[in-house]
Amino acid sequence: MYLGGNFAYKKALLLTLECGVISTKSSLEKFADGFNLQAFQTTTTNDASGHDKIDRRRLMQHFFFYELIKFKFFMGHESVELPSAIDFKTSDDFMHEQFEHCYQEFVFFWSQYQVFKPCKALCSVAAVIDGHQKFRRRICKLKNICIKTDEFESIPVGCSHTPAFKSQFCYEHQPAQTQQIPPSAALPRGILLK
Numbered sequence: 001m002y003l004g005g006n007f008a009y010k011k012a013l014l015l016t017l018e019c020g021v022i023s024t025k026s027s028l029e030k031f032a033d034g035f036n037l038q039a040f041q042t043t044t045t046n047d048a049s050g051h052d053k054i055d056r057r058r059l060m061q062h063f064f065f066y067e068l069i070k071f072k073f074f075m076g077h078e079s080v081e082l083p084s085a086i087d088f089k090t091s092d093d094f095m096h097e098q099f100e101h102c103y104q105e106f107v108f109f110w111s112q113y114q115v116f117k118p119c120k121a122l123c124s125v126a127a128v129i130d131g132h133q134k135f136r137r138r139i140c141k142l143k144n145i146c147i148k149t150d151e152f153e154s155i156p157v158g159c160s161h162t163p164a165f166k167s168q169f170c171y172e173h174q175p176a177q178t179q180q181i182p183p184s185a186a187l188p189r190g191i192l193l194k
Contacts (some may be wrong), residue, residue, distance in 0.1 A: 001066055014066045017059070028063065032056040044079055061091050068098060073103050141168040 002008040013035075018078050030083035032054045039053075065082065072080045113119070140159035145154050161170035169175065 009062050009066075011066075014063055017063055026062045029056045034158050034168055063111070065091070068095070068102070071102060071106075073160055075109065085153070114177070138163050140173055141172040142170075144174040 001014060002010060015029070017026075017031050020031055020158065021028075038051045069080050069082075083094050140161045140163055143156060143158040145157055145159050147157055149155065159170055159173055161172065163169055164171045164174065
């Protein structure tokens, strides 16, 4: 796959990376490190050609374009337009511009899947469960809260509240023996301690 400049990648390399990301949760950085190590170890002293190290950022750039092209063809596009000059800034801007349209196509396709391929009931129903995992905040340790949906009798989702101060549980789910008083309710207003 050639996108201009001095670099091109074989489709087999991009496919190996794709499989690694999906099946082994491999990162692009670790994939590039592994590829560079393998190239270094297999290069003999008689091999004067040498190998350029794979740059993680350039590999990521090509990988994203490769996946975008595959997605567009899968969605029925007959051609895919790419920027004529590809550098890190233009590729980031281009991918950002593509996001909303790709997202809409993805949602439409999978929500209307039965139109494209008839199937039994509920084939286009999706249950999105994120486990309340928050990148920037902790969540209550209580995990036995369940919800019921039309599709499932019981789905454990846990509590999504933030834990109380110096606790793993929110104020509502404090274990009985370690019940904490919220800091705002600790002292009545107007009482000063000296």
